[in-house]
Amino acid sequence: MGRIDRNPRLKYPPQQVRPKTKESVCRYGWVNVAELSAARRCHRNPSFVPAPSWRYTLLVLSRIHSFILNGIDALLCEVEVDVSQRGLEKTTIVGLAQTAVKESIERVRRAIINGRYPFPKHALLVNLAPADVKKEAPALDLPIAIGVLRASGSIVGDRHREFLIAGELALDGRVRKIKGALSLALLAKEKKFRGVILPEDNGREAAVVEGIEVYPVATLAQAVAFLNEQLPLEPFELDGEVYRASAVAPSLDFGEVRGQEAVKRAITIACAGSHNILMVGPPGTGKTMLAARIPGILPPLSRTESLETTRIYSAMGLLPDGIALMDERPVRTPHHSATAQALVGGGTIPRPGEVSLAHHGILFLDELPEFSRHVLETLRQPIEAGEVTVARVHGSVKFPAKFMLVAAMNPTHSGYAAEGNTRGRDKYLAKLSGPLLDRIDIHVEVPAVPYRELTGRHAGTTSSAMAEHVQRARAAQNKRFNGQSSNGRMDSRQLRAFCDLSDSCLLMMKQAMDEMGLSARAYDKVRRVARTIADIEGAETIGENHLAEAVQYRLLDRKF
DSSP: OBOOOOOTTOOOOTTOOOOOSHHHHHHHOOBOHHHHHHHHHHHHOTTOOOOGGGSOOSOOEEEEEEEEEETTEEEEEEEEEEOOOSSOSSOEEESSBOHHHHTHHHHHHHHHHHTTOOOOSSOOEEEEESTTSOBOOGGGHHHHHHHHHHHTTSSOSSGGGGEEEOOEEOTTSBEEOOSOHHHHHHHHHHTTOSEEEEEGGGHHHHTTSTTSEEEEESBHHHHHHHHTTSSOOOOOOOTTOOOBGGGTOOOOOGGGSOSOHHHHHHHHHHHHHTOOEEEEOOTTSSHHHHHHTGGGGSOOOOHHHHHHHHHHHHHHTOSOTTOOBOOSOOEEOOOTTOOHHHHHEETTTTEEOHHHHTTTSEEEESSGGGSOHHHHHTTHHHHHHSEEEEEETTEEEEEEOOOEEEEEEOSSTTSSOOTTOHHHHHHHHTTSOHHHHHTOSEEEEOOOOOHHHHHOSOOOSOHHHHHHHHHHHHHHHHHHHTTSOOGGGOOHHHHHHHOOOOHHHHHHHHHHHHHHOOOHHHHHHHHHHHHHHHHHTTOSSOOHHHHHHHHHTBHHHHTO
């Protein structure tokens, strides 16, 4: 073995690139002397073909595994870095990279140089595969830097092949927080990687996933030393304690709301069966106060539901600092000026909207008729299917959207329902389509609170009492559906199995449909609500009293 000496008079063929200085020799390593002889013979005799063992064997190409987000789903991304000098006029990033990714090469360059590592003086080529998927996040900074250092010899060995690597680089080499760390960890587990290397601020979030090793790093130098086995790091552990969102979220109590006992009963039923509910009443009757206290009586998220919800917030970068897992059901309250894309998701690069951020939680729409009718109509599919499909030319993305819709509205545009003003009421309600109202299980009137109840000392029904009813009904549903569904999401097969009506109930249902003009969908909604009422009371079958109460919650069909 020998080192190539600088010889400016010798011009090697393009395919035989050789280091010319001491610095580049240290960067590219050592080369067999036989290769030099073969190169010289190629130069003197173009017809000479060197033997395979004489071909150029120096490492000029590295492959690093990382990830990209497609909606909220993580896709495996292979970062290839070519540091050879053949045919490159300028440093280029290919693979459908967006502006943030194209600019990353300058951040990578300064981070490497400021970290006292050698950076190739010639042009580089970075390829991001798969090439037909857009890459927009700066999370590819760290894998690109690792690829450059591996190809140029600053990182030795192939330890990086065992990990998924992601992180945004600062100019001084610090590794900044990224979006989608939980999705990254889930992808690593799915693809059988040993673990992940990611920013220090994302360590707690990724450590929620069991079965993989999580190595948070604060700087590029720390990552390089770890891959070179010069710095022993221990996998991040949660020490048995998962930092949950409920630890920092205060709860409100229904006992603070004066009166409205009938409305509290309707809310209890809605929460017990995950039913959509619409509250109709004049201003100042407590509709918003009641809606704000609904999360306090809902059961906590299960482990599976928590991972699904946290993954959405992680992909959007909305997970609060220090929170590893969301255990409370999310509550989203978009303003009535929200666009369809903001509500259901969309954009050039599809992103989840408010309905997906309310996954396994509550979507509260105050002043429902003030929303654009076009925007409200986009809710019909996610309410029914529990997911949103955003279609684009290059493909479609599905976002989960299993939420409980809580809406509030005034009876007229002025806010008050004047006697005999049916024309103004009908004109205001015309902003809501029949198919949308059909998809709301419970319509309840919220009247003005009488003075005696408003000034009385009796607190009324509290959140703890309402939560007890909700837990009893949820326990029955978990046993019935093995924890996979709820009464509000029963399909037609489950309705036939668990919502069978007696002859007297069928007769009552026929009278209600004839008098109120209920649709087939509303008929199924009534049966679902009746099943939840029976679960709250611990009844095995649906009785006439359960069905009668469920029918009276079709307020807009009955009164308006």
